[in-house]
Amino acid sequence: MYTASDLRxxxxxxxxxxxxxxxxxxxSKPGKGQxxxxxKMRNMITGVQFTQTYRSNDxxxxxxxxxxxxxxxxxxxxxxxFMDTSSYEQIFLTKEQLGDNLSFLIDxxxxxxxxxxxRPIDITLPTFVNLEVTVADPWAKGDTSGSDTKPVxxxxxxxxxxxxFVEQGDKIQIDTRTGSYITRxxx
Amino acid sequence: MLSPAGLRQRSDLLQAIRSFFLERDYIEVDxxxxxxxxxxxxxxxxxxxxxxxxxxxxxxxxxxxxxxxxERIFQICHCFRKEECGRLHQAEFTMLEWYHKGWNYFDLMRxxxxxxxxxxxxxxxxxxxxDGDRLRWQGAEVALAPPWERLTVxxxxxxxxxxxxxxxxxxxxxxxxxVVEVEPNLGRTxxxxxxxxPVELGSLARRSRNNPAVAERFELYVAGVELANGFSELTxxxxxxxxxxxxxxxxxxxxxxxxxxxRLLADLSRLGEVAGIALGVDRLCMxxxxxxxxxxxxxxxxxxx
Numbered sequence: 001m002y003t004a005s006d007l008r009x010x011x012x013x014x015x016x017x018x019x020x021x022x023x024x025x026x027x028s029k030p031g032k033g034q035x036x037x038x039x040k041m042r043n044m045i046t047g048v049q050f051t052q053t054y055r056s057n058d059x060x061x062x063x064x065x066x067x068x069x070x071x072x073x074x075x076x077x078x079x080x081x082f083m084d085t086s087s088y089e090q091i092f093l094t095k096e097q098l099g100d101n102l103s104f105l106i107d108x109x110x111x112x113x114x115x116x117x118x119r120p121i122d123i124t125l126p127t128f129v130n131l132e133v134t135v136a137d138p139w140a141k142g143d144t145s146g147s148d149t150k151p152v153x154x155x156x157x158x159x160x161x162x163x164x165f166v167e168q169g170d171k172i173q174i175d176t177r178t179g180s181y182i183t184r185x186x187x
Numbered sequence: 188m189l190s191p192a193g194l195r196q197r198s199d200l201l202q203a204i205r206s207f208f209l210e211r212d213y214i215e216v217d218x219x220x221x222x223x224x225x226x227x228x229x230x231x232x233x234x235x236x237x238x239x240x241x242x243x244x245x246x247x248x249x250x251x252x253x254x255x256x257x258e259r260i261f262q263i264c265h266c267f268r269k270e271e272c273g274r275l276h277q278a279e280f281t282m283l284e285w286y287h288k289g290w291n292y293f294d295l296m297r298x299x300x301x302x303x304x305x306x307x308x309x310x311x312x313x314x315x316x317x318d319g320d321r322l323r324w325q326g327a328e329v330a331l332a333p334p335w336e337r338l339t340v341x342x343x344x345x346x347x348x349x350x351x352x353x354x355x356x357x358x359x360x361x362x363x364x365x366v367v368e369v370e371p372n373l374g375r376t377x378x379x380x381x382x383x384x385p386v387e388l389g390s391l392a393r394r395s396r397n398n399p400a401v402a403e404r405f406e407l408y409v410a411g412v413e414l415a416n417g418f419s420e421l422t423x424x425x426x427x428x429x430x431x432x433x434x435x436x437x438x439x440x441x442x443x444x445x446x447x448x449x450r451l452l453a454d455l456s457r458l459g460e461v462a463g464i465a466l467g468v469d470r471l472c473m474x475x476x477x478x479x480x481x482x483x484x485x486x487x488x489x490x491x492x
Contacts, residue, residue: 005270027273030370031406031416033362033388034230035270053363056270057441 001061004037004054012044012063019044019063019116024051044114045121067112067124072105080105082113082120091120103158104129104176125176130185131155136168189486193476196310197484200472201263203309204283207302213259213285218248220265227434227445228390232269234278241267244465245284246391247451250420253286253461254454261285263468274480275412277488281468290462291419292392292403296380299407299415299464300333303378307331307475315477324474327375327410336379340401343381347372356385373408380405390430392418407466409474417464424455 002013011022024040037054044063070082070091079092080102091113097120098105104125105111112124135153149161154172162181166172173182189197205215221239225231226247233240242248245262252260266282287294307313307320315322320331344352348368355361373379382405386394389402403419421427431447438445472484482488 027271027276028366029230029271029276030362030365030413031388032228032230032390033365036363036366038367053367 001059004056004058007037007039012065013060014063019065064117066115068115069110070113072107072109072111093120101125103156104174106156127176128173128182129176130171130173133166133168133170133172136166139164139167188491194486196476197472199310200306203306207305208261213261214257216252216260216262218245224446224448226448227431227438229434229437234267234269243268247448249284249286250451251454254457258288275470277481282465283468284465286461286463288459288461292405292417292462295417295462295464296405300335303331313475315475322410322474324410329374329410330377335377338379338381339383340381343369352385371411374410378407378409380407389418390434391421393421412470412474414470415464415466417462420461420463422455422458424452427455428452
């Protein structure tokens with residue numbers, strides 16, 4: 001059980017049987033009046049956001065959330081299938097649930113799948129992933145007129161800016177939190 | 188942690204406040220922080236200390252000194268309120284509190300205008316100020332030249348809220364509506380005194396002679412920030428005892444204990460007419476120096492220790 005005084009940004013609580021994450025938080029207290037806990041929350045299943053003001057005696061259940069390491073197997077239609085590599089149990093998440101994560105997800109990648117009870121609701125990608133460049137303009141050596149970066153497309157279809165020396169077929173490391181280029185990798 | 192330059196500015200602010208009161212013949216007092224009894228206030232949670240409490244406000248001690256014959260006193264001290272932590276709150280914070288015998292709350296409003304004007308002139312070049320006396324804070328631009336706006340609680344609710352102050356109070360939603368709908372609009376172009384609170388919300392303030400439903404209490408707002416809380420003090424021991432009794436019952440309903448401050452009540456009839464006010468020094472410092480958060484204005488905060 002949490003009380004309102006436990007509320008802070010990032011806290012996960014359960015309301016009406018669903019998990020929510022606190023995305024914004026502000027404590028206020030007028031004069032010698034009641035403490036008010038103003039929050040903005042996001043439903044971790046539907047993504048719906050709402051704002052609500054709570055008081056000191058409000059209480060919240062802890063949501064039953066658990067992360068499990070799983071491997072991405074394949075996508076079929078709208079379903080993305082993952083497997084627990086120790087129990088061989090398989091589950092899937094929908095395209096909508098995965099959202100921007102799809103920019104960096106490739107076959108056999110190990111991710112953390114977040115479960116609410118038995119229900120998979122989200123994934124956390126590795127912070128750094130190595131992806132192959134599938135479309136890039138060739139590097140004109142000695143070209144001093146151009147800019148410091150150029151756009152390329154990687155195997156997932158994601159586009160980003162990289163240094164001019166990166167070529168088609170290269171593997172590059174990307175930070176999945178920001179979607180930015182880190183380095184070229186040799187394999 | 189404040190930088191040496193920041194500490195210098197905070198020190199200049201404290202000295203400016205002191206010089207204001209000393210020039211006006213106030214006595215600076217320093218009363219105990221650790222107290223065996225507090226004023227019963229349902230929404231303040233005290234820290235306990237070896238069977239005593241750390242003060243949530245210096246009011247109980249300062250009123251004893253007024254009963255002892257002091258005419259004008261001020262104090263800059265630390266107060267402690269458990270579970271208060273936010274942009275405008277720290278569990279330990281610095282309070283300026285002062286009392287003036289023979290005055291009422293309107294006299295104190297005028298003195299607030301003078302005090303802030305004095306401080307601003309004494310510490311020129313504050314990062315939060317432009318053109319000498321225009322304060323810029325979080326998108327608001329506030330002209331500090333007096334006179335400031337005076338707005339009753341009833342008018343403020345009428346102007347900014349969807350319900351009246353009376354209905355909000357009846358629905359137990361007064362604080363919520365004040366914070367969410369009213370406060371953000373207060374003092375955005377010039378400071379405002381919000382005054383005449385429902386008597387239920389002014390436990391230590393005198394009932395208004397013109398309208399017995401309200402207490403002679405005011406709050407000063409600058410750029411939406413509540414900066415000070417003042418009253419014409421209630422000095423009738425009988426009425427004060429009844430109000431304390433209600434507060435004690437409310438505290439007990441919450442499963443906690445509180446005692447009747449008998450010595451304060453015994454002294455109360457010797458106070459006569461007096462007005463008193465508390466001002467958040469960290470918040471003033473925050474506004475003048477252009478910080479976003481009071482934690483940025485304290486020499487050190489708990490989390491850094």
